[in-house]
């Protein structure tokens with residue numbers, strides 16, 4: 001059977017939480033079997049999904065299960081961080097082509113996701129090749145979170161809870177990093193998913209100003225059934241990533257205190273940072289956000305001109321630039337449609353430096369209330385015709401040395 005490329009969640013949710021464990025299992029098995037029939041190959045991940053929920057597992061077995069999943073996924077180290085409006089399917093696929101080994105969706109609002117079909121169809125699309133995949137939700141109600149998670153669990157490898165969003169909207173909505181003041185609620189959200197879902201639950205957190213608080217928080221999450229923890233080494237008040245350096249020592253302390261896989265996040269500009277962050281924290285993988293937006297080929301060892309100045313090692317023109325990457329991204333968008341606001345955002349991030357040289361091209365872009373692919377391809381051609389080219393660079397040596405598993 002032919003496989004559709006994108007997989008928006010059009011259909012009604014799986015039936016409501018069932019009365020007995022057996023029923024939950026059989027419903028999910030049916031759902032999984034249907035999915036597997038549609039797909040040409042059966043992955044280990046799908047096999048994991050067929051297992052029963054974790055409700056009967058003891059602490060020790062939870063840790064084992066956490067590592068089983070991580071191993072089945074091939075221990076991905078280079079991961080696209082969750083980014084609202086920016087880590088959508090075509091961008092994830094572009095990053096995967098250039099070295100990303102796993103990716104998060106943008107944060108999805110669990111209540112709106114359960115209530116609104118349009119939101120689901122626009123904000124969450126995926127495809128067979130889009131794995132391993134973390135689907136991230138924000139939430140403050142365990143039952144609503146579970147209902148949202150049940151809709152996506154057949155299509156992902158982890159359902160992730162965002163406990164790190166520091167924005168005003170999260171304060172008003174009572175989610176993200178503002179739940180750091182409501183740890184019993186955090187615990188109940190994690191427990192709800194860990195004991196009822198077939199896929200494991202992961203969490204993404206920020207650190208507390210006090211290390212001991214961070215460690216107690218991380219331990220609580222592990223004890224509640226979190227199978228994988230991503231730690232962004234900034235506090236809730238350190239919103240500006242350019243102004244505040246992430247605290248890699250705090251991330252290392254969390255990694256040392258926990259038994260589940262831990263991912264490190266913050267301050268990655270290029271592959272040297274990836275190597276240093278992994279070595280300094282001992283973490284199992286890294287997440288990158290801002291730098292990938294400017295350079296989706298970062299994980300393949302490409303770096304922007306900004307990060308070769310002052311470097312003692314020799315670099316060469318990588319025969320790839322941000323306009324090439326934009327064209328690849330646009331082609332992916334034609335294949336996997338997404339809202340134009342997401343495309344517009346990536347155009348600005350990818351071509352920011354190019355627009356600084358020719359601001360009139362940016363003004364022309366900003367003047368378009370409706371975009372078309374034709375306009376965007378033509379815009380790239382115009383920049384090229386004006387002779388603009390800002391290459392991405394590569395080291396002469398193999399930059400991923402030392403990261404191979």
Ligand SMILES: Cc1cc2nc3c(=O)[nH]c(=O)nc-3n(C[C@H](O)[C@H](O)[C@H](O)COP(=O)(O)O)c2cc1C
Pocket residue numbers: 081082083084085086106107136162164165204232241265266267268287288289290291
């Ligand atoms: C545009 C943008 C959107 C983001 N959206 C989310 C999000 O949806 N969920 C989340 O947990 N973090 C989100 N973040 C935070 C990043 O995942 C990451 O934790 C943060 O940027 C630090 O990583 P970095 O230093 O590599 O940028 C976002 C960051 C950016 C730049």
